[in-house]
Amino acid sequence: MGNDYIEAARIFHEVTKHSYTSVRSSPHFLDWDIKPLPYKIYPGAASVALPRDLNLSSTPTLAALSSYVPADFSAPIDTPALTRILFCADGLTRHKRVGADDYHFRAAPSAGALYPIEIYVAASDVDVLENGLYHFSPADLRMTGLRRGDWRSYIAEAAAQRPSIRHASVVIALSAIYWRSEWKYRARAYRYCYWDAGTLLANLLAAAAAEEISAEVITAFEDPALEKLLGIDGEREGMIALVALGRSDQPATPSPQIEPLTLESIPLSAKDEVYQDRVKMHRESRLVTADEVAMVSAAKLESAPSESPPSANALHLETITSEESAGLGETILRRGSSRAFAQQAITAEELATILAASSVHPQADFPALTEIYLIVNAAEGLEPGAYYYNRDGRAFELLKAGNFRGEAGYLCLEQPLGMDCSALVVYMADLERALHALGNRGYGYAHLEAGILGGRAYLAAYSLGRGATGLTFYDDDTTKFFEPHAAGKSPLWMVALGIPRSRMKS
Known part of the structure; x- marks a missing residue:
């Protein structure tokens, strides 16, 4: 029925509540044989190695958290700066072996250390990096090439022509692979995926500020257009947010003709379970038309x-x-x-x-x-x-x-x-x-x-x-x-x- 049918959110919120009784009456046992892989891997795609000499920022954390860099005063983005921002957002910081299992810990916290959020990077003005759409791999600090070209015009069109996107040096897209979190948390995982995206954004925004690079979070966009760009299905993997990073002097050029993305990724597990309450909630929150995006972008809250x-x-x-x-x-x-x-x-x-x-x-x-x-x-x-x-x-x-x-x-x-x-x-x-x-x-x-x-x-x-x-x-x-x-x-x-x-x- 669409984004305006708010009964969908009311119902979802009610059925995913925890109570003293519900936690005890609805036990859930983890099937370790189908635990999802923590990384999205494209085995047949070429990738670019990012610099490993990170030299992370010594800017005081409190200063980075409270800083705001206007786009007009943004520093240019080079590959080392982009790498530091990506690493601070979702990089692999350490791992620990417990029994037969390896636990990989990343820069931002994640519910259950399940890491459902994926990062895609549309680079348009980053020194030696070829313009194109990439997928960030935190496991080996590489970016997998998905599409060549400048995709700012395409993304901006899907996001009500947001100026920060058209003039950005880099646009980052965050998606959620719901099954990673659903494996443990079932339908309530939809909430957790947004928490996880938020903690990742907290790190990313602080890292960008430390680099004196502007960053704006954009959440109103036509979901189908961005799903097509990233090659995701919109149900098992759905869009969460965009981030416009930096300001480029190079104007956005018409984006290439978009074709279906044929690169295959490795299945996350032998099987996954579909939680219909979560599927319905996501379907009813997608924005499908430009008019819907415009309405949400212009919405005003009543005072509280x-x-x-x-x-x-x-x-x-x-x-x-x-x-x-x-x-x-x-x-x-x-x-x-x-x-x-x-x-x-x-x-x-x-x-x-x-x-x-x-x-x-x-x-x-x-x-x-x-x-x-x-x-x-x-x-x-x-x-x-x-x-x-x-x-x-x-x-x-x-x-x-x-x-x-x-x-x-x-x-x-x-x-x-x-x-x-x-x-x-x-x-x-x-x-x-x-x-x-x-x-x-x-x-x-x-x-x-x-x-x-x-x-x-x-x-x-x-x-x-x-x-x-x-x-x-x-x-x-x-x-x-x-x-x-x-x-x-x-x-x-x-x-x-x-x-x-x-x-x-x-």
């Missing part, structure tokens, strides 16, 4: 009560200077996902710094949809309790005081991480407001923004020597905990912040 100025008793806390954070390259190589916290306090200044650095809305074509709530378990200088964080005013508003470690642990599916962390950050949104303005597309946008903000919180925390991990949750119970302030809002993602237990032992 929580966008008002902070209340009179709101706390404005001191923040740490950018220079006190580790360099971006060091942070990305250091980043992991904490598996246990020490029930120790971070400082209120550290928490305020993490939220201030991570909550700025990215340069993007979609509006700010996400609101931030948190449970503070232990932060020196801040009373334990439940808070609302005003993104615009950078202020903490106390909703209720008290020790809520038990509640925090329960809400994130009874995981000790929520109970033991210093603060549990909860990203929420009024989904009805988003759907009425943006259609079903707004559902993905809200989760994508939560992923970006949460991904930035990861980077900010690790740059200060702290830890972070992403968590899922009991949906309705989380809303109830933060009521009445959070009435009508839905949790999108949680990120726990604190001091990793292993660090305390070392």
Whole structure:
């Protein structure tokens, strides 16, 4: 029925909720024999090796997170800079062997370390790199050639003639291979794919800023046109977002005649399962015509009560200077996902710094949809309790005081991480407001923004020597905990912040 049929998103959200009962009444057993490959491989295609002497940026992470580079002041993009941006977004940072299995860890966090997001690169003005469409392979730091030519005009036409695309040096396209995440998380994986795209974008945008290269996220486009360009089916692998990188002095030329992409990729597993709830949700959120793209691009949100100025008793806390954070390259190589916290306090200044650095809305074509709530378990200088964080005013508003470690642990599916962390950050949104303005597309946008903000919180925390991990949750119970302030809002993602237990032992 299309993007305007918002009942599709309502139904999907309801059937994919977690509750105390649903988690226990619907057990899911992982079939390790069909676990999907973590990489998309084109065995018959030629590829280009990217530079391996990365020399990652030493720009303070907090500065990279808070920087915005206007397109007119963007530095040119050469191959080493492009490689650093791609590596920081999705590069292979380390691997670990556990029993008979190899675990490959990448630059950005991913739910279950399943990495469903693929990166395609349309290069048009990158020194020695031939103009063309490529697929980025994080496993071996190579780019597989898919199509020759300048594809900016084609992509811009599919995206309502977005000026940043027509003038970009590089356009990056992100897609999701849903089965990678569905293997573990079933239909709810659709949400997780947007989180994962968001954390990847958080890294990518910070890396671009560190290179003094402009970056704009674009999410309104004609899905079929881009699916045809990338050679994806739109159901098992679907579009998520575009990123216009840099500004080129070379005008976009008419794109070549598009032909079907005949390159075959290796099957991810012996078989995959199709979760119809996820398939329906994605179908009903695709934009098919130029008119649909124009309507979503021009949509305006109704104002929300929580966008008002902070209340009179709101706390404005001191923040740490950018220079006190580790360099971006060091942070990305250091980043992991904490598996246990020490029930120790971070400082209120550290928490305020993490939220201030991570909550700025990215340069993007979609509006700010996400609101931030948190449970503070232990932060020196801040009373334990439940808070609302005003993104615009950078202020903490106390909703209720008290020790809520038990509640925090329960809400994130009874995981000790929520109970033991210093603060549990909860990203929420009024989904009805988003759907009425943006259609079903707004559902993905809200989760994508939560992923970006949460991904930035990861980077900010690790740059200060702290830890972070992403968590899922009991949906309705989380809303109830933060009521009445959070009435009508839905949790999108949680990120726990604190001091990793292993660090305390070392």
